[in-house]
Amino acid sequence: MSAWIRQGHRWFSILFTLTVIANFAVRPFGEAPDWLTYSPLPPLFLLLFSGLYMFALPYTAKGRMSKMGA
Template identity: 50%
Template sequence: MRQSHRWLGIVLTLTIAANFVAMALGPPPVIIDYAQLPPLSLLILSGLYMFFQPRPGNFRHRSGHSGSIRVSGSFCCGNGTK
């Protein structure tokens, strides 16, 4: 699923580039104007599908865990100096 999502992104990018090239040469045909809609629609649907899929191993059980995060150093510079 992720691989097809990536390829849809490439196809969408190519259709947008083709639209810009066609616009530079004059008024583009209607088919070029609307060529982005099918890959965009499929990209949105596949992205939503992947977003709502649970990913096992990503969620941790909180039993025995305080939930606090330890951070060393400074938030500013990352090397402990301010």
């Protein structure tokens, strides 16, 4: 499961980067449509949750290891 989340996090970051680039690419031609303006938000929230999971993973693994050793 952890490998899937790690791989998903990488793909979410690529998707987020592309949506931000698209926003900046459209700006010189006028105001961007709302759907394009807000398109970076879903990948950003997915990055937040997957990043928090990966951040907490070593701490929860330490807790599991200490319970096994006791």
